[in-house]
Amino acid sequence: MKIQKRLYSYYLIWPALLIYSIFFVLPALIGLYYSFTDWRLDRLEINFVGWDNFTRIFTDDTLLLALKNTFIFAVATVVGKNVLGIALAVALNMRLKTRNLLRAIFYSPSILSILVIGIVFTPLLRTEGAVNRILESIGLHGLSQAWLTDPSIVIWTIAAVSIWQTTGFQMAIYLAGLQSISKDYYEAATIDGATSWKSFRHITLPLLLPAININVMLTLIGGLKVFSEVFILTGGGPGNASQVFGTIILRTFGEGSWGLGTAINTLLFAFVAVISIPLLIFMRRKEVSE
Amino acid sequence: MKPIKKWSGIALTGLLSVSLAACGSGSGNTGNTTGDKGDSASAGGKKVTIELAISKSSQDSPFIDETLLDNFEKETNIHINLQLLPAEQTATVLQTKLAVNETPDLVQYNLASATTDLNLERNFEILDDEAWVSRLENKDVLSAYGHVYSFHISQDTGMQGVVYNKDMFEEYGLEIPTTFEEFLAVCETLKSNGITPVFMPYKDNWAANIWPAAAFANAVEPSWFDQLNANEVKWTDVPEFVTALEQQYEVYEKGYTNADVLADSYDMAVGKFLNKEVAMMFMGDWLIESVAEKDPSISLGLFAIPSGDDPKIGASPLGGQLFIPKEAKYKEEAKKFLDYVASQEVAQQIVDERAYVSNLSDVTTPELPGYKQEIVDNYITPKKTTLTTDAYMLVDRSELYRALQDQFAGSKTAEQVLSTWSDKFIQLMKDKGVEGF
Numbered sequence: 001m002k003i004q005k006r007l008y009s010y011y012l013i014w015p016a017l018l019i020y021s022i023f024f025v026l027p028a029l030i031g032l033y034y035s036f037t038d039w040r041l042d043r044l045e046i047n048f049v050g051w052d053n054f055t056r057i058f059t060d061d062t063l064l065l066a067l068k069n070t071f072i073f074a075v076a077t078v079v080g081k082n083v084l085g086i087a088l089a090v091a092l093n094m095r096l097k098t099r100n101l102l103r104a105i106f107y108s109p110s111i112l113s114i115l116v117i118g119i120v121f122t123p124l125l126r127t128e129g130a131v132n133r134i135l136e137s138i139g140l141h142g143l144s145q146a147w148l149t150d151p152s153i154v155i156w157t158i159a160a161v162s163i164w165q166t167t168g169f170q171m172a173i174y175l176a177g178l179q180s181i182s183k184d185y186y187e188a189a190t191i192d193g194a195t196s197w198k199s200f201r202h203i204t205l206p207l208l209l210p211a212i213n214i215n216v217m218l219t220l221i222g223g224l225k226v227f228s229e230v231f232i233l234t235g236g237g238p239g240n241a242s243q244v245f246g247t248i249i250l251r252t253f254g255e256g257s258w259g260l261g262t263a264i265n266t267l268l269f270a271f272v273a274v275i276s277i278p279l280l281i282f283m284r285r286k287e288v289s290e
Numbered sequence: 291m292k293p294i295k296k297w298s299g300i301a302l303t304g305l306l307s308v309s310l311a312a313c314g315s316g317s318g319n320t321g322n323t324t325g326d327k328g329d330s331a332s333a334g335g336k337k338v339t340i341e342l343a344i345s346k347s348s349q350d351s352p353f354i355d356e357t358l359l360d361n362f363e364k365e366t367n368i369h370i371n372l373q374l375l376p377a378e379q380t381a382t383v384l385q386t387k388l389a390v391n392e393t394p395d396l397v398q399y400n401l402a403s404a405t406t407d408l409n410l411e412r413n414f415e416i417l418d419d420e421a422w423v424s425r426l427e428n429k430d431v432l433s434a435y436g437h438v439y440s441f442h443i444s445q446d447t448g449m450q451g452v453v454y455n456k457d458m459f460e461e462y463g464l465e466i467p468t469t470f471e472e473f474l475a476v477c478e479t480l481k482s483n484g485i486t487p488v489f490m491p492y493k494d495n496w497a498a499n500i501w502p503a504a505a506f507a508n509a510v511e512p513s514w515f516d517q518l519n520a521n522e523v524k525w526t527d528v529p530e531f532v533t534a535l536e537q538q539y540e541v542y543e544k545g546y547t548n549a550d551v552l553a554d555s556y557d558m559a560v561g562k563f564l565n566k567e568v569a570m571m572f573m574g575d576w577l578i579e580s581v582a583e584k585d586p587s588i589s590l591g592l593f594a595i596p597s598g599d600d601p602k603i604g605a606s607p608l609g610g611q612l613f614i615p616k617e618a619k620y621k622e623e624a625k626k627f628l629d630y631v632a633s634q635e636v637a638q639q640i641v642d643e644r645a646y647v648s649n650l651s652d653v654t655t656p657e658l659p660g661y662k663q664e665i666v667d668n669y670i671t672p673k674k675t676t677l678t679t680d681a682y683m684l685v686d687r688s689e690l691y692r693a694l695q696d697q698f699a700g701s702k703t704a705e706q707v708l709s710t711w712s713d714k715f716i717q718l719m720k721d722k723g724v725e726g727f
Contacts, residue, residue, distance in 0.1 A: 041385055042409045042722055126553045149552035151701050237495060238552045239696030253382060255686045256407070257721055 028269070035263035041256030053263035063264070066243040069155045070268075073230075073244060074223030076156065080163035081219045082212065085170030090204070092171070093178045103175070107168035114165075118232030121161050122148070148234055151241035158242060162229045166222075170215050177211030178204070213283045217276060224272050339369045340620045340627070342612075343384060343394035347377035351398055351610055352443075352640045353631065362630050368623045370396075381407045388413045393615040395624040401432065401440045402607035406684055414439050415614040420625065422632035425650045431608040432649075440611030441628045443637045443653065444646035449592060449665050450504050450574040450604035450678055456589045458485065458569045466593045470537050473596040477546040480569045488541055489559060489568040490551040492698055495691035497556050498538075500572040502694070503678040504604030505534035505597035515682035521719070521726035525712040526705070534597045535704035538572075539697055551698055560584060574606060578661050591661050594669065603669040604678040685718040 035053060039046045057063045092103050109117070124130045125147035132144035147157040181204065189199045205212075227246030230236060236247040243251070245268045252261035344354060352358070359370050373394055375383045381403070387393055388408065397414075404410045416437045417423065423438055428445040432438050459466075459476075462483060467473040477487035492498045509530035517523045525531065541547060548554055548568070562568045563581045566588075571577065578590045594601035614624045630636060637653045640646070645662070648655045658666065669675050680687065690711040696702040702710065719727040 038721075040721060041389075041407070042412070044412070122553070127550050146550075146552075149550065149699060151696070151699050237493070237692065237695050238699040239692045239701065241696070241699065241701070251688070254688070255718065256385070 031262050032266055034259055035266040037259045039259035039262070041258065046259075049259070053260045054267065056260065057264060057267060062240045062243060063248060065240060066245055066248040069242060070224060070226065070244045070246075072155050073159050073162075073226050074220060076159040077162050077223045077226075078216060078219045080159065081167050081170045082215055084163065084167045085174050085215060086208070086212075088167065088171040089174030089178055090200070093175060103171075107172055109165045110169040112165070114228040114232055117161065117165055117229075121233065125157060149238050151238060154234060154238070154242040155244075158229050158233050161233065162226070165229075166219075170219065173215055174208065174211050177208045181207045209283070209287045213280070213287065216283065217280060220279070221272055221276055224268065224275070337367050337369060338620060338623050339371050340395040340623045341371050341373055342396040342398070343373040343375060343387070344398040345377050345380040346374045347380075348398055348610060349374070352644055353398060353612060355640075358631070358636070358640075361636075362627060365630070366623075366626055368620075368626060370627065384408060388615060388617070391617050393617040393619075395614065395618040395620045396627065397613045397615060398610060399613060400607065400609035401434060401611050402609075402681055402683075404440070404613065405434050406686060410434055410439055413615055413617075415616055415618075415621065417441065417614070417628075421629065422650070425632070425652060427649050427651055432611060440613050441632070442608060442611045443632060443641060443649055444644070445608065445649035446647040446662075447608045448574045448576055448606040449669070449675070450500055450606055451572075451592045451594045452570050452596070453563075453573045453575070453577050453590055453592055454570045455563065455566070455568075456591050458566070467596045468594075468601060469599075470596055474541075474544070474546075477541065477544070481546055485566075486548055486562075486568045487546040487570055488548075489554070489562050489571045490542060490547045490698075491554045491556045491559055491571075492551045492695060493553055494556040495688070495695045497573070498694035498698065499680075499687070499691050500574070500604075501538040501595055501597070502531070502534050503680050504595040504602075504676070505537075506531055506679045507604060507676045507681075508595070508598050508602050509534065512677065512682070515679070519682065519684055519719070519724065521716070521724075525715060526708050530598055531708055532704045535694075535697065535707055537597055539704065542698060552695060563588060563590065575661065575665065579659075582659070582661075589660070592665055594674070600674075602674045602676040603665065605675045605681075606678055607681045684724065685715065685722055689714040689718075 034046075036048055036050060037046045038049045038052070057067075088106055092099055092106070096102065126132075127144075127146045127149070129147075131147065135141070135144045145153055148154055185203045185207075186199055189203060194202070225246060226244050227250075230242055230244050230247050231250070234242045236243040236251065245264060249261050249264050249268070252264060342354065344351060354370075354372055363369050380399075384397060384399070385408065393413075397408075399408065401410075404414070408414070416439060417432075418438050420438075422441075423429070426432065426438075429438060431445050431447060432440045432442060454466075458464075458480065462479050464476050464479060465472075467476050480487040490497070506528075510528060514523060514528075518525070542551055548562075559571060559573070559577060560580050563571075563577075564585055572595065575592050578592065581588055581590055592603065594603045612628065614621060614628075618624055631640070632650065634650075634652050637648070637650055641648045641653050642656045645656055645658055647658070657663075690707075693702060693707040693710045696710075697704065697707050716727060
């Protein structure tokens with residue numbers, strides 16, 4: 001399939017590109033420069049300090065903890081949102097009477113503001129909150145936890161809330177992907193005697209790959225950039241137990257260490273780019289076309 | 291078709307991550323929402339609009355009272371436009387405005403925090419030569435580095451200690467405790483009567499600092515903090531500091547508090563006192579004021595944190611002062627506003643309305659509410675007050691507050707809290723460029 005004739009000239013891209021360069025690319029480059037300086041609230045002059053800020057990031061316990069938490073959150077949400085998203089999409093692609101209602105219900109949390117989610121979940125997750133009461137009422141005393149105040153599990157709790165909120169959105173993309181798969185494949189497979197697991201494994205999954213790619217990318221970048229979920233639910237606490245890059249950047253700017261804050265931000269940008277671009281290239285290669 | 295799709299996907303990813311970096315690096319430049327400098331005119335006689343920046347959480351400030359601003363405008367033809375800043379971002383937005391020379395003409399802030407957050411000396415006018423300065427009773431509460439930098443007509447600094455329900459103390463025949471052992475005994479009696487003795491809302495980590503801030507200041511001489519700020523002594527040097535932190539934790543450990551100390555927040559405190567669920571809390575007298583506003587029949591009082599020997603009540607530095615930035619466009623007009631508020635008639639009216647302790651020699655202090663009078667009689671007059679630790683700090687303390695949360699989460703001992711904070715403190719002082727670090 002060749003495009004016969006170009007209707008518009010590429011020059012039309014210039015206005016948009018110019019605005020994009022001035023408001024995104026240029027500030028990003030300036031930010032890159034500042035991350036190598038000791039730019040501070042109470043200093044008049046800004047000095048170039050080389051890699052100092054970056055050395056500090058990798059020697060500061062709190063910053064390393066934030067790094068670890070960011071990755072835990074990113075991996076947990078990528079896995080959770082996509083596995084559950086596919087499961088929900090496959091289930092709600094079946095001929096159920098309540099199909100449309102259920103789709104709407106599962107999608108609805110992703111419309112809610114994160115502030116509302118915070119207000120709803122904070123009391124639910126208290127030690128004497130509803131979640132623990134339900135667990136205890138069915139005899140699972142051992143599972144009841146200090147969900148938001150135990151340093152060892154708090155980041156997992158936040159990831160779970162995030163999964164609860166946006167899995168419905170991932171489900172919607174997967175549903176669209178599922179509906180674009182031709183029924184013919186399944187009919188042929190059934191005639192050949194394939195089980196439903198086999199047709200899922202060999203037809204659904206490969207043909208769903210474009211949707212999986214976009215969802216993994218979206219959830220991964222979203223996961224590495226996480227801020228609001230942590231900020232609303234715990235503010236990075238208790239202590240620094242649930243700090244992630246996003247909240248640490250805010251804290252660092254608040255302390256007046258603008259150079260260091262910019263450096264952490266540059267590092268986050270580098271992580272996102274280094275992880276997501278090769279992953280994207282890799283996953284694109286795996287895609288098959290019908 | 292396929293390569294185009296592929297590369298557009300990669301470009302999209304790149305775009306997402308670049309925009310992410312741009313967001314972050316730009317955050318030093320956000321908050322310019324009120325860019326235009328009013329509809330002002332240069333020549334005299336014409337109406338001038340000046341800008342006053344204030345945190346949303348300070349909306350009850352006497353200086354932004356509508357009638358006051360209207361009367362000022364009628365008299366001087368100067369209109370004051372308010373820039374209300376989001377409470378949790380006030381410092382960041384002001385830092386940014388000052389850094390990019392987009393300064394308001396007046397700023398309301400706390401003097402002590404202005405020295406740590408806003409670089410007082412570089413950014414703000416010295417007001418020593420203003421007419422109202424000669425009428426000040428207590429210059430210190432408005433001064434830093436030996437100069438008057440800020441303006442207020444009150445010298446009523448907040449007092450910090452243990453807020454307690456007097457009726458409950460009376461009902462169970464309790465005396466005000468002056469040692470930690472007595473305090474524990476009081477807690478035990480209250481607990482056995484089904485009342486939560488102490489409310490700890492330590493989800494808000496600053497609230498965990500009220501006990502130590504007063505107890506630390508009580509344990510050492512004020513000069514100790516000068517040595518600390520010169521790196522001659524360390525936070526970990528004073529055994530009483532460890533004791534103070536252990537004591538606060540002991541109150542929690544013995545079950546004398548709400549169960550979920552790290553999940554409960556400060557905004558629940560007023561309700562807890564109104565419902566008579568709790569008897570005490572480590573807080574400032576501003577909490578008493580908030581409770582009295584909702585229900586004046588509840589009688590609360592304040593006593594000193596019973597940590598060491600001869601406990602004194604903690605005096606927080608005065609807050610809510612007005613400042614004039616050096617780069618302000620309408621400095622003269624801003625100074626006129628200070629003159630207007632300081633004029634005898636206007637100041638007397640505000641002081642009466644707000645029951646302030648007046649800081650102007652020709653303005654008289656009205657009758658104080660009961661709890662305030664008690665603080666004056668029991669602590670201020672016999673000189674049993676001490677400036678809290680916060681008053682001496684030159685750097686951001688939130689890392690100390692976080693370490694205190696860690697103590698209650700069980701991941702740090704009292705010693706570890708102090709050593710973590712000591713390291714962070716040295717780092718922050720070094721970054722700030724303080725001599726000796």
